[in-house]
Amino acid sequence: MKKHYDIIIIGGGASGMMCAVAAKRKDPSRSVAILEKNDRLGKKLLSTGNGRCNLTNEKIGAEKYAGSFVMQSKAVFDRYGADRLLKYFEDLGLLTSKDSEGRYYPICRQATAVLDVLRFTLERVGAEVICNAQIRSVKKSGDGFSVRLAEDELYADKLVIACGSKAAPKLGGTSSCADYLKNLGHRFVPFSPALCPVIVNSRVLRSLKGIRAACELTLMNGCKILKKERGEVQFTDDALSGICVFNLSLFAQKGNIISVDLLPDISNDELLNKLNNNRQLFSEKTTDNIFTGILQKRLAQAVLKESGITGFSDLCSNLTDEELKNIAYTANAMCFTVAGKAGFDRAQAALGGAHGSMINENTMQSKACDNLYICGEAVDICGECGGYNLHFAFASGLIAGESI
Numbered sequence: 176m177k178k179h180y181d182i183i184i185i186g187g188g189a190s191g192m193m194c195a196v197a198a199k200r201k202d203p204s205r206s207v208a209i210l211e212k213n214d215r216l217g218k219k220l221l222s223t224g225n226g227r228c229n230l231t232n233e234k235i236g237a238e239k240y241a242g243s244f245v246m247q248s249k250a251v252f253d254r255y256g257a258d259r260l261l262k263y264f265e266d267l268g269l270l271t272s273k274d275s276e277g278r279y280y281p282i283c284r285q286a287t288a289v290l291d292v293l294r295f296t297l298e299r300v301g302a303e304v305i306c307n308a309q310i311r312s313v314k315k316s317g318d319g320f321s322v323r324l325a326e327d328e329l330y331a332d333k334l335v336i337a338c339g340s341k342a343a344p345k346l347g348g349t350s351s352c353a354d355y356l357k358n359l360g361h362r363f364v365p366f367s368p369a370l371c372p373v374i375v376n377s378r379v380l381r382s383l384k385g386i387r388a389a390c391e392l393t394l395m396n397g398c399k400i401l402k403k404e405r406g407e408v409q410f411t412d413d414a415l416s417g418i419c420v421f422n423l424s425l426f427a428q429k430g431n432i433i434s435v436d437l438l439p440d441i442s443n444d445e446l447l448n449k450l451n452n453n454r455q456l457f458s459e460k461t462t463d464n465i466f467t468g469i470l471q472k473r474l475a476q477a478v479l480k481e482s483g484i485t486g487f488s489d490l491c492s493n494l495t496d497e498e499l500k501n502i503a504y505t506a507n508a509m510c511f512t513v514a515g516k517a518g519f520d521r522a523q524a525a526l527g528g529a530h531g532s533m534i535n536e537n538t539m540q541s542k543a544c545d546n547l548y549i550c551g552e553a554v555d556i557c558g559e560c561g562g563y564n565l566h567f568a569f570a571s572g573l574i575a576g577e578s579i
């Protein structure tokens with residue numbers, strides 16, 4: 176079957192659904208179709224925010240993002256900041272509320288609420304949804320595009336690439352947009368995992384598996400500080416994980432160092448005093464008790480190992496001043512060497528996508544190919560954890576839909 180649409184949107188996730196809603200609300204007479212490869216819309220959206228969907232943040236701003244579209248993203252956020260996006264959602268029927276860290280969620284704390292208002296709006300405005308779409312090819316055809324499916328050939332005057340990134344393949348993540356965009360003459364930055372655990376080399380890591388601790392992390396390239404984060408670190412057998420680590424993963428490269436301050440609220444001098452005190456209090460106990468009352472035992476043992484104390488049979492009273500200094504220093508700056516990042520299956524998002532220099536930030540239109548629009552994670556921009564990625568997906572989808 177051959178069929179013509181005014182607008183075809185590839186990808187029925189956050190950005191694609193929002194783009195379709197905006198395009199139909201702008202001009203209901205236009206025919207709009209969403210092609211989604213999954214058997215339903217918004218599968219990834221349902222898993223966001225642990226099923227609660229952290230859809231935006233009061234601190235939205237370009238400084239929360241990385242990638243080649245970052246400079247231009249300011250125009251996107253100026254047009255659709257958190258307040259305007261939330262108002263748009265409210266008009267669609269969604270009520271939201273903010274947590275103590277400025278993250279917005281649906282008031283019922285269920286991602287299904289976000290998906291349902293989008294799905295029901297799509298039905299109401301008359302956008303066509305084609306699920307289980309198996310796209311064979313996407314080509315330029317005259318001024319428009321032809322999209323070949325397994326059985327059908329579709330044509331569109333305008334095409335929107337909203338099929339996301341390679342992150343989380345079980346929820347629909349693919350690199351399809353790379354193929355489509357490259358074929359349409361677009362510059363493309365290869366995808367790499369982001370917002371994921373960081374694989375590290377350390378001789379003490381295995382002994383820490385399963386521990387969670389509130390820390391401050393400093394990502395360094397040599398002596399240069401790239402980023403600092405605070406939060407709960409989860410130690411796994413090959414990686415550091417947790418939201419603060421995910422945020423560092425946006426910038427981490429192999430060979431960087433992550434310095435972990437296990438006691439970020441205690442200065443090095445204070446800690447040294449405390450350890451001196453413990454040396455007396457627990458003088459008859461073995462050295463691995465030196466952090467009694469301060470650190471979890473397994474973390475304490477790892478700190479001792481890292482600072483060169485190997486056997487723990489000796490007594491606290493025998494620790495020298497020099498050894499105590501080393502121990503205190505290590506607890507405030509335990510170093511892990513970055514060996515890489517966990518794969519796309521453990522990533523919440525990806526860096527890479529359509530290069531920013533080839534996208535008009537006021538319309539999300541491609542500068543490389545007429546009548547082509549790109550939004551969401553298919554664009555080379557990735558935000559920190561906290562609602563920044565969904566915000567960009569929704570805002571860029573809205574701008575694309577309103578500009579077409």
Ligand SMILES: Cc1cc2nc3c(=O)[nH]c(=O)nc-3n(C[C@H](O)[C@H](O)[C@H](O)COP(=O)(O)OP(=O)(O)OC[C@H]3O[C@@H](n4cnc5c(N)ncnc54)[C@H](O)[C@@H]3O)c2cc1C
Pocket residue numbers: 185186187188189190191210211212213216217218219220222223224225228229230231308310337338339340342343346347348349351352522523524550551552553561562563564565566568
């Ligand atoms: C577990 C998890 C939790 C997350 N939590 C949050 C959070 O709380 N807050 C936040 O801001 N961000 C969160 N994110 C990130 C956020 O989900 C994404 O940034 C956002 O969904 C991107 O929107 P998108 O529309 O660009 O892509 P997607 O939502 O991934 O949508 C793309 C759609 O395109 C479809 N598709 C792909 N290829 C094709 C093809 N060839 N043909 C047809 N369809 C195709 C996919 O199946 C998918 O439905 C989370 C991600 C994960 C994995």
